[in-house]
Amino acid sequence: MSDRRQFLKIALTAAAGVAVGGVKASAETGPFPSGVVYTESDSGMWKKKVGSHLPQVSVDGDKVIIETRHGMSSDHYIVRHTLVAGDGTVIGSKVFTPEGKPISSYAIPGKGCYFATSFCNLHDFWVTKFTI
Numbered sequence: 622m623s624d625r626r627q628f629l630k631i632a633l634t635a636a637a638g639v640a641v642g643g644v645k646a647s648a649e650t651g652p653f654p655s656g657v658v659y660t661e662s663d664s665g666m667w668k669k670k671v672g673s674h675l676p677q678v679s680v681d682g683d684k685v686i687i688e689t690r691h692g693m694s695s696d697h698y699i700v701r702h703t704l705v706a707g708d709g710t711v712i713g714s715k716v717f718t719p720e721g722k723p724i725s726s727y728a729i730p731g732k733g734c735y736f737a738t739s740f741c742n743l744h745d746f747w748v749t750k751f752t753i
């Protein structure tokens with residue numbers, strides 16, 4: 622397993638957050654100190670950034686949609702989304718440019734626990750854990 626994948630798997634066990642639109646949100650704490658992974662309940666130094674950085678999750682049929690309500694400019698933008706299953710399997714990811722919109726969608730392989738991630742070039746790595 623790659624270091625990146627192992628990091629994601631471990632990091633996501635620390636995640637918590639909110640999801641909307643037919644998915645169940647959950648909150649839990651993990652082994653990481655504030656400042657590694659940001660969630661709704663652990664936004665650390667970015668407390669005022671939750672609304673614009675926490676991945677918003679909705680389900681439309683057999684697809685999960687991840688949106689980050691964040692502006693996009695060449696100096697400040699959302700770099701990437703990832704959808705990861707509860708066992709650490711990466712379902713998919715999307716890389717954004719400053720000209721793009723931070724919205725992505727993925728086919729859901731089945732019911733279970735998932736993690737939506739969003740990375741801002743200035744405000745770090747955010748995670749929303751949800752169950753379908």
Ligand SMILES: [Fe+2]
Pocket residue numbers: 674691697698741742743744
């Ligand atoms: Fe940001």
